[in-house]
Amino acid sequence: MLSRFKAEILFALFLLRRLVVLAAFAGGGAQAFAATQPVADGVAVTAQAGTEQQAGQSEEAAGQVLPAIAQSGNVYSFTLANGLQVVVLPNHRAPVVTNMIWYRAGSADEPRGHTGIAHFLEHLMFKGTRAYPAGEFSTLVARLGGEQNAFTSYDYTAYYEIIAPQYLKNMMIREADRMENLILTDEVIGPERQVIIEERRMRTDNDPAAMLAEEARATLFLNSPYHNPVIGWKQEMEQLNRDDALAFYGKYYTPNNAVAIIAGDVDPAGVRALAMETYGKVKQRAVMPERRRPQEPVSRTRREVAMRDGRVAEPSFQIYRLVPSYNNAKNKGEAEALDLLGEILGGGSQSRLYKNLVVKTGIAASVGSAYDGTAIDDGVFYLYGLPRGGAALADLQAAVEAEIAAIIKNGVSMQELEAARKRYMKDFVFSQDSPSGLAQLYGAALTTGMRVADVNNWPERLKSVKPADIKAVAARYLAPGTGVVSRLLPLHDAEKADNRRQKKAPGGKGTSPAQ
Amino acid sequence: MNRIRLRASALLLFVWLLPFGSPARAVEIQDIMSPKGVHAWFVEDKTVPVLAIRFAFKGGAVQDPADKAGLINLMSGLLDEGAGTLESQAWQEKLDSLGADLSFAAGEDNISGAMKVLAENADKAAAMLALALQKPRFDQEPLNRVRDQIIVGIKAAERDPMTIAQKKFAVELYGRHPYARPIEGTPESLKTIGRADLQAAHSRLFARDNVKIGIVGAITKEQAAALIGKIFDALPAKAELRPVPPVRPHLGGLTTVHYTMPQTAINLVYPGVARKDKDYYAAYLLNYVLGGSGLTSRLFTEVREKRGLAYSVRSSLVNRDYSDSLVISTGTRAPSARQSLETIRTEVKKIAENGINEPELQQAKSYVIGAYAVQNMGSSGAIAATLVGLQEWDLPIDYIQKREAEINAVSLDEVNAVAKKLFTVEPAILMVGPIKD
Numbered sequence: 047m048l049s050r051f052k053a054e055i056l057f058a059l060f061l062l063r064r065l066v067v068l069a070a071f072a073g074g075g076a077q078a079f080a081a082t083q084p085v086a087d088g089v090a091v092t093a094q095a096g097t098e099q100q101a102g103q104s105e106e107a108a109g110q111v112l113p114a115i116a117q118s119g120n121v122y123s124f125t126l127a128n129g130l131q132v133v134v135l136p137n138h139r140a141p142v143v144t145n146m147i148w149y150r151a152g153s154a155d156e157p158r159g160h161t162g163i164a165h166f167l168e169h170l171m172f173k174g175t176r177a178y179p180a181g182e183f184s185t186l187v188a189r190l191g192g193e194q195n196a197f198t199s200y201d202y203t204a205y206y207e208i209i210a211p212q213y214l215k216n217m218m219i220r221e222a223d224r225m226e227n228l229i230l231t232d233e234v235i236g237p238e239r240q241v242i243i244e245e246r247r248m249r250t251d252n253d254p255a256a257m258l259a260e261e262a263r264a265t266l267f268l269n270s271p272y273h274n275p276v277i278g279w280k281q282e283m284e285q286l287n288r289d290d291a292l293a294f295y296g297k298y299y300t301p302n303n304a305v306a307i308i309a310g311d312v313d314p315a316g317v318r319a320l321a322m323e324t325y326g327k328v329k330q331r332a333v334m335p336e337r338r339r340p341q342e343p344v345s346r347t348r349r350e351v352a353m354r355d356g357r358v359a360e361p362s363f364q365i366y367r368l369v370p371s372y373n374n375a376k377n378k379g380e381a382e383a384l385d386l387l388g389e390i391l392g393g394g395s396q397s398r399l400y401k402n403l404v405v406k407t408g409i410a411a412s413v414g415s416a417y418d419g420t421a422i423d424d425g426v427f428y429l430y431g432l433p434r435g436g437a438a439l440a441d442l443q444a445a446v447e448a449e450i451a452a453i454i455k456n457g458v459s460m461q462e463l464e465a466a467r468k469r470y471m472k473d474f475v476f477s478q479d480s481p482s483g484l485a486q487l488y489g490a491a492l493t494t495g496m497r498v499a500d501v502n503n504w505p506e507r508l509k510s511v512k513p514a515d516i517k518a519v520a521a522r523y524l525a526p527g528t529g530v531v532s533r534l535l536p537l538h539d540a541e542k543a544d545n546r547r548q549k550k551a552p553g554g555k556g557t558s559p560a561q
Numbered sequence: 562m563n564r565i566r567l568r569a570s571a572l573l574l575f576v577w578l579l580p581f582g583s584p585a586r587a588v589e590i591q592d593i594m595s596p597k598g599v600h601a602w603f604v605e606d607k608t609v610p611v612l613a614i615r616f617a618f619k620g621g622a623v624q625d626p627a628d629k630a631g632l633i634n635l636m637s638g639l640l641d642e643g644a645g646t647l648e649s650q651a652w653q654e655k656l657d658s659l660g661a662d663l664s665f666a667a668g669e670d671n672i673s674g675a676m677k678v679l680a681e682n683a684d685k686a687a688a689m690l691a692l693a694l695q696k697p698r699f700d701q702e703p704l705n706r707v708r709d710q711i712i713v714g715i716k717a718a719e720r721d722p723m724t725i726a727q728k729k730f731a732v733e734l735y736g737r738h739p740y741a742r743p744i745e746g747t748p749e750s751l752k753t754i755g756r757a758d759l760q761a762a763h764s765r766l767f768a769r770d771n772v773k774i775g776i777v778g779a780i781t782k783e784q785a786a787a788l789i790g791k792i793f794d795a796l797p798a799k800a801e802l803r804p805v806p807p808v809r810p811h812l813g814g815l816t817t818v819h820y821t822m823p824q825t826a827i828n829l830v831y832p833g834v835a836r837k838d839k840d841y842y843a844a845y846l847l848n849y850v851l852g853g854s855g856l857t858s859r860l861f862t863e864v865r866e867k868r869g870l871a872y873s874v875r876s877s878l879v880n881r882d883y884s885d886s887l888v889i890s891t892g893t894r895a896p897s898a899r900q901s902l903e904t905i906r907t908e909v910k911k912i913a914e915n916g917i918n919e920p921e922l923q924q925a926k927s928y929v930i931g932a933y934a935v936q937n938m939g940s941s942g943a944i945a946a947t948l949v950g951l952q953e954w955d956l957p958i959d960y961i962q963k964r965e966a967e968i969n970a971v972s973l974d975e976v977n978a979v980a981k982k983l984f985t986v987e988p989a990i991l992m993v994g995p996i997k998d
Binding site (some may be wrong): 137139140141142162172184185188189190191192193194207208209212236237238239240242244245247248251252309312314320356358359360364395396401404405410411412432433434436465468469472475476478479480481482483494519 | 584606607608610611613649650653657658660661662676677679683702705706709710713714717718719721722820821822824851853854857858865866867868869871872873892893894899927928929930931932933934935936938939940941942943944
């Protein structure tokens with residue numbers, strides 16, 4: 047946190063992200079992952095894997111063909127005979143390894159009318175198998191001092207353990223086992239369904255900003271399943287049952303639809319031997335078709351949603367625009383340009399929005415923009431503002447829109463572009479410093495249509511973005527007329543001044559002895 | 562076939578569980594010293610070409626004068642808003658051009674800072690950090706701006722029931738002690754703070770005898786010592802901290818904040834155990850069994866797994882410089898609030914009366930020992946933060962090696978004695994939600 051206030055900006059982004067990634071358990075690790083804003087936020091599919099070289103050799107061993115290990119920088123990858131992709135990210139600083147298994151299945155893959163099943167299944171994956179009954183896996187991880195959790199997003203579901211490397215095999219055995227042998231009974235379904243509904247209450251229904259964000263997103267996506275919240279709509283969550291869970295499990299939890307990411311104090315050949323012994327034994331259960339979902343129609347309207355709530359004391363606005371993602375951008379380099387545009391326009395204290403509206407005119411307490419392009423289908427460009435002092439919300443929104451218009455009209459300077467690019471390059475180097483963060487980065491990329499080489503080439507591709515490209519994507523995707531504006535407002539506009547006199551706003555009650 | 566093999570390896574595990582890998586293997590901590598005698602703990606680490614520096618000055622919001630609440634927080638928010646001859650924008654642009662991430666944060670007990678930079682720019686970035694710590698400008702424009710930002714943040718949260726409740730609860734627990742005041746102050750108190758107040762706070766707290774430093778990265782010991790000298794040696798020799806009395810939280814009361822919402826938040830505060838207390842590890846193990854991190858605690862099992870009453874339920878040992886406590890927290894659907902509270906209180910009562918058992922103690926020790934590397938060594942910044950934390954607690958430089966033996970030495974009787982001591986006290990309870998009288 048630069049100061050309390052700059053922390054607000056990060057918090058606003060975290061809030062956005064929080065609706066996108068749900069963890070199985072509240073707690074340090076889960077939050078850490080959910081809050082990690084991957085530096086690259088994904089990368090495009092266009093680059094060639096030409097730089098990859100062979101580091102391993104195919105050999106016959108114990109009747110199995112050794113898959114060749116491809117190396118690209120410090121990233122090693124291979125694919126097992128059953129189709130499971132394995133990525134190894136060695137880092138020998140500390141005797142710790144992060145073992146992650148990512149499924150290319152998220153809430154956007156759910157059958158219509160059954161929202162929340164991807165996330166519910168993620169919870170149910172902790173309910174045990176015949177070989178490892180409920181609690182065995184978690185108890186083992188706890189005994190080893192490890193950390194374990196899982197999370198679900200629109201395009202992926204991931205499970206992980208962070209552990210001392212000598213126990214990696216034990217983790218892999220169990221992850222492999224629950225990939226095909228999960229046992230679900232109605233006895234575990236009932237209470238766990240209550241848990242996910244409690245999770246919804248905690249994350250969304252108790253929080254006006256979260257309720258507004260959920261509906262703003264549903265308003266932005268007209269036809270894509272990104273329209274639905276990852277956690278699900280409550281009335282559908284209440285109906286989720288064992289059959290729904292097993293159907294989703296049977297359809298998507300198969301090695302040819304998974305990526306294992308192993309990051310930390312390990313070597314690629316050793317991981318390959320362990321992976322063949324464990325994940326390699328899991329049979330393919332389904333053929334994975336291309337991930338084709340309903341697409342967005344051409345939109346011709348600008349939608350506005352607003353929420354008034356007694357808990358809100360200062361008004362704020364958010365703007366959501368539909369833009370290409372790294373995966374679905376038809377024009378090469380668009381996603382990279384949007385990423386840099388998000389940084390130049392509102393990425394931090396060096397951005398145009400911050401310098402002009404927080405520092406220069408002083409009408410904003412908080413303002414910013416960001417691009418989320420890690421998605422199979424469309425991405426989202428996001429802007430937000432919170433006025434300072436007596437400034438009106440409408441004036442701040444107009445000022446933010448004027449900054450967008452200025453870029454559409456006049457573009458950005460080479461100097462601004464260089465500074466933003468340099469910051470991203472630096473973040474990319476810094477990301478190498480945290481093995482678990484790096485595992486998150488590669489996992490999200492590889493389950494949203496990208497390849498290892500696409501992630502590795504990201505800094506190179508940033509270098510080819512020109513000021514004219516930034517201007518072009520701003521004109522193409524941020525021109526007025528479409529998208530969603532959401533406003534979070536106090537109950538009554540005029541009430542502000544009066545209510546300050548009434549001290550006990552949302553009804554404080556007295557203190558009485560505990561029973 | 563497959564299943565038999567899996568079972569076999571599950572059995573095998575118990576055999577090779579015994580010898581734990583030492584978390585200290587990869588980190589060699591060295592005590593280094595600047596020309597003027599400022600100590601820092603250093604780990605040379607060439608994994609990535611990055612340097613991480615973390616530091617903490619003792620004295621956070623507890624050092625605010627009673628009528629200037631929020632002073633220390635505001636001061637730390639202005640450290641990166643201009644220093645030396647560089648005004649805010651110029652200073653930030655220069656730092657940005659060096660590819661350094663720098664942040665400051667005020668807590669209740671300290672002001673902490675974190676810098677991460679490509680090792681090749683370490684010298685230049687250290688010079689910028691030195692300037693920020695030694696010669697912050699506190700110009701009027703950034704002062705007005707950052708103060709307004711903090712005020713907007715306070716006002717934005719003033720009708721949030723959780724914020725209201727936390728404020729009310731803090732006063733219930735800590736009365737007139739500084740811990741009862743919000744770190745960020747109030748709009749009224751912030752308006753009274755001027756440049757002279759900021760300068761006075763700065764010169765009182767930022768001194769060579771008052772800072773703990775961790776430095777990790779791809780540089781040599783000599784380079785690290787020189788950097789520490791560059792950043793900290795120009796500070797005054799001694800800080801002037803106001804004395805702050807220790808405080809026991811006032812327990813036994815029920816605080817409620819009513820708001821019509823679907824989930825009720827519940828907090829219970831029990832007495833804690835000080836970090837320097839001989840019972841600290843016993844309390845640490847006890848907390849783990851009751852509601853510590855992971856998916857296996859008693860509270861997790863009873864409240865979430867068996868009854869589905871909550872998504873999150875946990876207990877934490879909270880250690881601050883002047884007060885200690887053990888806090889249990891959960892959020893539960895409103896109609897079940899009473900059942901959740903009763904379930905928690907029943908578990909607390911059980912653990913007070915019957916204690917924990919030997920297998921639970923062994924499992925807890927095993928977790929607590931193994932978790933050290935996982936929790937503390939995830940990145941160079943995490944290691945540097947750990948080095949600062951160890952020094953703030955006055956722990957020896959070989960603590961990581963000694964820790965395992967200290968934990969293993971805790972007996973079941975010691976843990977259960979602590980359970981009896983902490984949990985036979987009536988807790989302070991906070992409930993926020995649609996509370997009926």
